[in-house]
Amino acid sequence: MNDTERMLRAQTRALWATLWCFVLGTVAGTAALWGAPRPFAGDGSVVVPTALVTGVIAAGAFVVSTLMHRRSETRRMPRWQTIVAHLSASAVMIALAGVSGFGVLLAGEVLGIGLQGLELAPIGGGLLVGVAAAVAGRLAFDAGVELRTSDIAALLFAFLIIGTLFAMITASDPTWWQRNFSQLGSGGGGWAFNGTLVIAGMLVATTGLYIGRDLHRLRGDRMLRRIAAVVVGWLISGLALAAVGLLPINVFPSAHDVVAVSTMALIVVAVVLSARALHGGRMMRVVTAVLVVLVAGAVLLTVVLSVLTVTALESIVIGLVLVWMTTYARVLAILAPAGSRPSRQPSPLRAVAR
Numbered sequence: 001m002n003d004t005e006r007m008l009r010a011q012t013r014a015l016w017a018t019l020w021c022f023v024l025g026t027v028a029g030t031a032a033l034w035g036a037p038r039p040f041a042g043d044g045s046v047v048v049p050t051a052l053v054t055g056v057i058a059a060g061a062f063v064v065s066t067l068m069h070r071r072s073e074t075r076r077m078p079r080w081q082t083i084v085a086h087l088s089a090s091a092v093m094i095a096l097a098g099v100s101g102f103g104v105l106l107a108g109e110v111l112g113i114g115l116q117g118l119e120l121a122p123i124g125g126g127l128l129v130g131v132a133a134a135v136a137g138r139l140a141f142d143a144g145v146e147l148r149t150s151d152i153a154a155l156l157f158a159f160l161i162i163g164t165l166f167a168m169i170t171a172s173d174p175t176w177w178q179r180n181f182s183q184l185g186s187g188g189g190g191w192a193f194n195g196t197l198v199i200a201g202m203l204v205a206t207t208g209l210y211i212g213r214d215l216h217r218l219r220g221d222r223m224l225r226r227i228a229a230v231v232v233g234w235l236i237s238g239l240a241l242a243a244v245g246l247l248p249i250n251v252f253p254s255a256h257d258v259v260a261v262s263t264m265a266l267i268v269v270a271v272v273l274s275a276r277a278l279h280g281g282r283m284m285r286v287v288t289a290v291l292v293v294l295v296a297g298a299v300l301l302t303v304v305l306s307v308l309t310v311t312a313l314e315s316i317v318i319g320l321v322l323v324w325m326t327t328y329a330r331v332l333a334i335l336a337p338a339g340s341r342p343s344r345q346p347s348p349l350r351a352v353a354r
Contacts, residue, residue, distance in 0.1 A: 014141055017065065021057050021137025022130045028053045029129025030122050037119040041112025046125045047105060054132045055101035059093045061137035065144025076342040084209060091206040092152065096143065098199040099159045100136035102192075106166040149210040150329035156203040157322050163196025180310040182260060186250035194245040201242030207325065208234020208270065214336040215277055221345050226277045233270035240266050264317055268295060271324060284331055291324050 032049040039045050066089055074082040120128065143151060164184070168176075172187030184193035212231035215223065240263040249256040268291075275288035295317055302313040 010145065013068070014138060017061060017141040018134050018138040021061055021141075022134035024130075025053055025057055025133025025137070026126045026130030028057075028126075029133075030126030032129075033120070033122045033125040035122065037121045038125060040115045040118040040120060041108070045108065045112070046120050046128065047108030047112070050108070050125075050129045050132055051101040051104035053129050054104050054136045055097035057133040058100040058136040058140040059097040062093050062096050062140040062144045065141040066147075069145045070147075073340050077340070078343055078345065081343050085213075088206050088209045088213075089147075091202050091209075092143070092147065092155070095155055095159060095199055095203050095206070096136075096140045098195070099155060099162060100132075100140070102159070102162045102166055102196070103136070104132050105192075106162050106169070109166065109169045147210075148329070148333055149207065149214050150326065150333050152203065152207045152210050153322075153325045153329040156200060156207060157326065159203060160196065160200055160318070160322070163192065163200070167193035167196060177311050178309070181314050182244070182249040182256060185245065185248045190248055190250070194248055197245030198242045201238040201240070201245065203238070204241055204267075205235045205238025207329075208238065211274055211328070211332065214332040216343065217339075217341045218332070218336040219277075219279055220341070221343055223277070224343075224345060226273075230270070230273045230277050233266070233273045237263065237266040237270045264295075267317075267321055268292060271321065274328060278328075278331070278335075284328055287324060287327060291320050294320055 029050065032053060033046055040047070074085050077085065143155075164181070167184040167189070170189040170192055171184050172189050173183055176183035181193070184190065185197070208231050211234065212227050215227045215230065219227070240259055243259045244256065244263055247256045247259060271288055271291065275284050278284055298308060298313050298316045301307040302310060308316075
């Protein structure tokens with residue numbers, strides 16, 4: 001089978017996956033909305049059931065695609081490496097469900113402004129769910145074919161934007177921006193922002209796992225000590241970010257502030273460790289140095305000179321880190337081999353101890 005035939009066959013599979021997601025979404029949506037017509041916006045709207053069904057189907061599409069295209073990827077790997085690969089895929093599955101669900105909720109909030117008074121019967125609502133499930137399912141199916149570090153970084157970028165925008169739209173306090181982003185996590189609608197941080201933390205940790213995977217493909221077992229430090233740095237950063245969401249500022253103000261500040265510091269440390277571990281990445285080291293200087297300058301302008309607000313500081317740090325992460329992932333994609341590289345170490349702990 002030549003490349004053209006292989007690509008056409010892959011497109012045929014993707015089209016079938018899209019069709020099945022549409023059918024499943026339509027059936028599940030019709031069943032969930034069965035009864036009296038529901039409004040598009042407001043209490044009892046069709047948007048929440050649509051988001052739930054879409055998220056579940058997107059997760060299922062990713063699992064099916066992963067099993068179809070990458071089932072044998074871990075066959076020659078030691079047990080610890082296989083476990084890491086499965087945990088990474090599971091985290092991506094949850095994140096895809098979250099991105100799909102929040103994306104539907106955000107679209108519903110925006111469209112609801114112009115569709116006041118619209119009501120949908122069960123079948124009409126079911127078709128709407130089917131369309132959303134088809135779009136999300138297709139994207140998730142494509143992600144399962146070949147998942148790169150740059151894809152995880154892009155997913156994190158998209159999820160943070162979608163989740164934060166939805167939290168802004170539904171915020172109970174319209175003056176939240178005068179203090180900090182954490183205010184979005186307080187009040188009745190705080191679940192949106194806090195949930196975004198928890199799943200984003202999971203994605204940050206997963207990004208670290210994929211960075212470690214690519215660094216191992218590039219440098220092999222001889223660099224497991226340094227690669228392990230990079231992965232641990234991102235894992236701790238991701239857990240800290242998730243903890244920020246689990247400790248709402250209106251319930252645990254002191255703990256929330258400490259964890260939030262620690263998260264920013266931990267992410268900067270993980271960035272520096274990642275840049276140092278990249279062989280032949282002089283450009284990334286320069287970019288990382290610039291990032292550290294800019295972050296330090298922003299902190300100085302906020303804490304010492306009071307020129308910037310905390311909200312502005314958070315926006316600057318998050319924006320710089322996301323740009324750095326996207327750039328780093330693309331550089332890794334250029335330098336690291338595409339194929340999997342099974343480790344010859346029976347345990348990463350033993351390898352690190354050497």
